[in-house]
Amino acid sequence: MATDQATNQSVEKAATVLSAFLDGRALRVSDVAKHAGLGQSTASRLLSTLESLQFVERDPISSMYQLGPALLTLAGVAINQHPVHREARQAAQNLAGSLGLGVNVAVRQGSSLFYLCNFEGRLAPKSYTLMGQRNPLHATGIGKCLLLALTPAERRDLVPDLHRYTPRTVCDHDDLDAELAEVAHRGYATEIEELALGRSCVAAPILDQSGQIVAALSISGPLSALGLAGGDPDLASTVIEVADSISVGLGYLGPRHTTAQP
Incomplete structure (x- = not known):
């Protein structure tokens, strides 16, 4: 012993x-x-x-x-074992290349998000990779999508204090609840300078075979490149479409409908 x-x-x-x-x-x-x-x-x-x-x-x-x-070597083996990474990697890489923006895939680990994929296009260059790094849930588009898997009470237990990163960070749980209700309704989340000034993203959830939110996909880059302040329905449609294709690859078949019994 x-x-x-x-x-x-x-x-x-x-x-x-x-x-x-x-x-x-x-x-x-x-x-x-x-x-x-x-x-x-x-x-x-x-x-x-x-x-x-x-x-x-x-x-x-x-x-x-x-x-x-x-x-x-260990990191490569670990990331390649993850089913979401295997399914999302090529789609995310293709999207970054076609848009010239950053494309990220992340899952929730505890009270933060954890990046599985990170690809940068010509309009959103970085000298480092986000893969394996963590970010807060409430101040990111991906994080907001991941928080949809939790009830308001669970969110408060998980992240009691919403840290302020910029003047635009949502730091009140009631305000966050209202925003997440809108995210659930329209199918995508946005983040505009809530984590870092001059940066923005649009994100959509990824579902598994059971219909549970297991990850999320985001398109990110400089605020000027995304144009989210004025709304960009095409970009939102794109992120939803690609996230849905990854969900299908994970076995998601769409909402389950039950037949009423006579």
């Missing part, structure tokens, strides 16, 4: 060390030790072990560490 506990603690420490690199910066041993709450010698030993397994890399000149290639 003591051996098992020590092994578990070692795994937890290693995971905490790896999490220190989530903001994308190269780190010194002292930086990692501070983040993980470990002594510098312990952090150094863990980093050496992780380096031998290629989970981290050390620059020979600066002696600073960054994440290593073994994590890319």
Whole structure:
């Protein structure tokens, strides 16, 4: 039992060390030790072990560490196992290419959304990928679609406090309920400068075989490129159409109708 506990603690420490690199910066041993709450010698030993397994890399000149290639292998396997990613990847890539905008697919993990796909077109370039990153539910178009799967009470339990990111972020649950009711009615959500100024998106839910919302698809980019402030019915129709095609690929056959019994 003591051996098992020590092994578990070692795994937890290693995971905490790896999490220190989530903001994308190269780190010194002292930086990692501070983040993980470990002594510098312990952090150094863990980093050496992780380096031998290629989970981290050390620059020979600066002696600073960054994440290593073994994590890319694991991430690739993990993402390829996800049924939504397998079904949505090509459709999202094609859409980004044809529109020249960003196209994203995400699922809900706890109180945030988690990106499975992220493709950028010529009008919405990024020097980084969103895949594997997280964003808030209430301040994104995808997140609003994912919140439709929950009742108002469940939403309040999941995200009690709606953080304000910009002056346009919806921070009141009653206001969010009203907006989500409109999203459910029209079949798509919009986000205009609620997470970041100058950015916007339009999103639609993705359903599985049982008709449950399991993911969402968004078209995103600079506010000037999307033109959502004045309304863009063509863009909304496009995101709904592509999201529906992914839902069909996941086995969704449309609303179930019941026959009244005499």
